[in-house]
Amino acid sequence: MSKVNSKKTPPPATPQTVQTARRQPNWKLIATALTGLVIAAFLALSYWPKSASVLAAASAKPEHGEALYQQYCVACHGAKGVGEAGWQTRERGAPALDSTGHAWHHGDAQLVSMILDKPVPDSKMPAWNGILSRDDALDLLAYIKTLWTPYIRDNCQGARHMQCMTMR
Numbered sequence: 001m002s003k004v005n006s007k008k009t010p011p012p013a014t015p016q017t018v019q020t021a022r023r024q025p026n027w028k029l030i031a032t033a034l035t036g037l038v039i040a041a042f043l044a045l046s047y048w049p050k051s052a053s054v055l056a057a058a059s060a061k062p063e064h065g066e067a068l069y070q071q072y073c074v075a076c077h078g079a080k081g082v083g084e085a086g087w088q089t090r091e092r093g094a095p096a097l098d099s100t101g102h103a104w105h106h107g108d109a110q111l112v113s114m115i116l117d118k119p120v121p122d123s124k125m126p127a128w129n130g131i132l133s134r135d136d137a138l139d140l141l142a143y144i145k146t147l148w149t150p151y152i153r154d155n156c157q158g159a160r161h162m163q164c165m166t167m168r
């Protein structure tokens with residue numbers, strides 16, 4: 001009985017060994033393709049936010065943004081966007097919008113929607129939609145960017161903020 005069975009059973013290692021041998025060249029291809037994808041994703045993340053902010057900045061008027069800031073924002077966010085006194089420790093204090101805050105961690109589109117539709121739903125900051133237009137918000141954004149260090153403005157906004165976490 002056992003003799004017959006052992007003759008019929010194929011050597012267990014053979015099929016696996018053949019499959020593994022056939023797959024090996026494919027793993028190289030997959031590894032190369034994945035490396036390419038990672039590099040492409042990295043390049044996309046590095047360049048996309050910059051081109052987006054250049055687009056937004058092209059027609060925006062920072063001087064108009066500054067006038068709007070003095071009228072609607074300075075009471076909470078302070079002169080030149082330094083933030084409400086002690087905002088880092090104060091619960092729900094109005095944060096700095098200059099380089100010492102983290103407004104620059106957000107991309108242009110997100111900052112504009114934060115200004116028009118509130119940063120968070122239960123914020124004491126009003127939604128400016130209806131009072132300010134989208135162009136006004138872009139002008140405000142252009143002014144807020146003048147409060148950032150040139151290095152942060154050019155290299156660190158939005159998706160790229162992680163590479164700048166140790167500097168202000």
Ligand code: HEC
Nearest residue numbers: 072073076092093094095102103114115119123124125140
């Ligand atoms: C009544 C106070 C108040 C006014 C006025 C106000 N804000 Fe705010 N703002 C806040 C608070 C508070 C937050 C933080 C979110 C929270 O916890 O509610 C905030 C958050 C923000 C953020 C997000 C910052 C970040 O680091 O994520 C931006 C951008 C912003 N405000 C822009 C503006 C602009 C532009 C104006 C004027 C048009 C303005 N704010 C007027 C209180 C205010």
